[in-house]
Structure formats: C-alpha cells, structure tokens
Amino acid sequence: MQTLFRDIRQALRQLRRAPxxxxxALLTLxxxxxxxxxxxxxxxxxxxxxxxxxxxxQLYKFGxxxxxxxxxxxxxxxxxxxxxxxLQARDHTPAFESLAAAQxxxxxxxxxxxxxxxxxxxxxxxxxxxxxxTTLGIRAFxxxxxxxxxxxxxxxxxxxxxxxxxxxxGLNPSLIGRTLTINSVAVTLAGITPxxxxxxxxxxxxxxxxxxxxx
Numbered sequence: 089m090q091t092l093f094r095d096i097r098q099a100l101r102q103l104r105r106a107p108x109x110x111x112x113a114l115l116t117l118x119x120x121x122x123x124x125x126x127x128x129x130x131x132x133x134x135x136x137x138x139x140x141x142x143x144x145x146q147l148y149k150f151g152x153x154x155x156x157x158x159x160x161x162x163x164x165x166x167x168x169x170x171x172x173x174x175l176q177a178r179d180h181t182p183a184f185e186s187l188a189a190a191q192x193x194x195x196x197x198x199x200x201x202x203x204x205x206x207x208x209x210x211x212x213x214x215x216x217x218x219x220x221x222t223t224l225g226i227r228a229f230x231x232x233x234x235x236x237x238x239x240x241x242x243x244x245x246x247x248x249x250x251x252x253x254x255x256x257x258g259l260n261p262s263l264i265g266r267t268l269t270i271n272s273v274a275v276t277l278a279g280i281t282p283x284x285x286x287x288x289x290x291x292x293x294x295x296x297x298x299x300x301x302x303x
Contacts, residue, residue: 141224141288150177150187168192171301174217188223190288191215194295201257202267202274211253211296213270214287218300221248221281224288230254231264231279238278239300245275246300251283253296270297 141147150169169177171189178187191214200208218239226233229251238246247270257263267274286294 141226141285143225146185147224147288148184150184178217186219186223188220189217189301190220191301194293197270197297198272199253199297200269201263202269208269209256212293213247213297213299214295215301215303216298218302220288220298226281226285228279229282230261231277233279233281234298234300239302241302243300243302245273245303246278247275248279248281248298249277250281250285250294250296252294254280270299275299275303 169189174187174189178189181187194212194214197211197213198208199211200206216234218234218236221227221233222235228248233248234246237243247268254260254263264277264279266277268277269275281298
C-alpha cells in the first residue's frame with residue numbers, strides 16, 4: 089500500500105512539472121469518456137431499452153417488415169394492410185388480446201391554437217386507431233387519450249399531443265380541451281401522453297400528435 093501511495097505522489101509531481109502534457113492527457117480522457125457515454129446511451133436506447141409501453145414482451149407487430157416512406161417514396165419490402173382488413177383481423181383474430189392500427193408514414197402538421205395570434209408551428213403527426221393507446225397500455229399524463237368512440241365517422245375531431253409538443257406551449261394546462269387548428273381543420277386537444285412515450289416504434293421523428301384514423 090505504501091508503494092502505491094508513493095507511486096501516486098510521484099505521478100502527481102510529474103504532472104505538475106509538465107502542465108501542457110497534463111492538459112492534453114485530461115482533454116483526451118474527457119473526450120474518451122464523453123464518446124463512450126454517448127455510444128452507450130445510443131446502444132441502450134436502441135438495443136437494450138424496451139418500448140415505454142405496458143408489457144412490451146407481449147407486443148407483436150402484425151406483418152413482416154417495415155421500411156417505408158423515405159422522402160415520400162415507398163422503399164424496400166414491407167407490409168401494407170388496408171383499413172377494412174385491419175377491422176376484419178381485429179374482430180376475428182382471437183389469438184390477440186387487442187389489435188391496434190397505426191399509419192405507416194408520419195405527416196407534417198401545421199398547428200396553432202384557435203384564437204392565437206402566434207404563427208402556426210410545424211409538427212409531426214400519426215393517424216392511429218381508437219384503441220391504440222389502450223392496446224399499448226398507455227395512460228394519459230393529462231386529460232384523456234383516444235377512445236374507440238373517437239375513431240368513427242361523424243365523431244367530433246380530437247387529437248392527443250405528446251409531452252414534448254406540450255412543452256413547446258409552456259405546459260399550459262388550459263390548452264387541454266381547447267380547439268387547435270391543424271392543417272386548417274379545427275380539432276379539440278383531448279389530452280397529453282406521458283413524457284417517456286414516443287410511439288410504437290423507435291424513429292428519428294417521433295409523432296407530436298396522434299389523430300383517429302377516421303379523421
């Protein structure tokens with residue numbers, strides 16, 4: 089133990105005598121630690137961490153592959169299921185406890201609270217079935233999420249916002265229940281998803297808003 093302390097003291101003296109070398113060594117260590125931390129965070133988020141949904145091990149994708157919609161073009165080999173087929177599978181496939189649907193691509197949205205003088209802001213949106221959130225076991229952070237009654241023709245148009253999108257409006261609680269103009273259509277904001285929820289798949293542009301397919 090004494091030998092170890094003596095070596096440490098000698099190393100510290102050598103570092104004090106060479107400040108340029110010390111600064112270079114510390115900078116190299118900082119860059120290495122930062123790079124390793126960033127890589128681990130990426131690997132953990134993509135490969136190790138489960139989707140932020142209830143019982144992720146019980147979640148299955150109905151189809152074979154997904155590789156879609158790069159700059160508006162369909163790319164690769166992937167499954168496209170029509171809405172009537174989804175309804176048939178949902179109502180006549182007892183092997184699944186619940187079967188929800190989500191739009192393959194995500195749309196650009198222009199959103200502005202009704203009556204606001206502020207310019208509309210760009211967001212990303214996804215159309216989903218009314219049972220989307222209950223199938224994933226997601227509960228509302230504020231307000232309520234979509235319900236099957238919202239996903240039918242003639243239903244009052246509603247939308248659910250992500251926590252991240254809500255942050256852009258200062259987490260204003262009065263926004264819930266208020267009318268938003270989305271791509272020139274008046275829609276009521278029903279509620280907010282939990283902060284960790286980003287959708288049913290990992291992507292570079294997670295949805296900011298979810299709307300019923302019937303909309």
